[in-house]
Amino acid sequence: GAVVSQHPSWVICKSGTSVKIECRSLDFQATTMFWYRQFPKQSLMLMATSNEGSKATYEQGVEKDKFLINHASLTLSTLTVTSAHPEDSSFYICSATGDRVNYEQYFGPGTRLTVT
């Protein structure tokens, strides 16, 4: 159980275009989903927290107009990188939790975004 999928696993796009990444909890209802960014050989950097039906809460320094997050249902959250630039190239990972006791998060496999 506790499987999270992410799509696509990798994407290459041109500078100025937008890219949408989907995160789905396959076998549980995710009350909260999180979006992270990770640079090579580094830890995870939280970008935003989203609760189903609510606006996402962005971490300091993360542009909400650039990284649009939608949490339309208890099993789906999307991250749209708008007007992507090469500096947005990174590994993006989502996680989901339905655990209101121990707050265990289950991670998707990640999406490698390359902006040319």
Place this chain on the structure above:
Amino acid sequence: TQLLEQSPQFLSIQEGENLTVYCNSSSVFSSLQWYRQEPGEGPVLLVTVVTGGEVKKLKRLTFQFGDARKDSSLHITAAQPGDTGLYLCAGASAGGTSYGKLTFGQGTILTVHP
């Protein structure tokens, strides 16, 4: 702002050796999780500890939560090449605006040489 100091950042050892990774904070966490991540993949949850002083074992891995729930350790006995990866500790906050958020340590890159 909660911080979780993880050490060491890098570990390069020979197969069969033992090792310990530490996570320390001045903050109290409601629970603490350990994850292992391989390159190009998402982190995989290894264990969650919730009670001060708790010890959990997962085959050759032993996890300990400090009595005050501010620190944790991961000990691996007789490391194998398959243990190679990035190990992450993460403390969970409860309540308020930090609901459900995890504070991650900096990570430990472990390389076990055959």
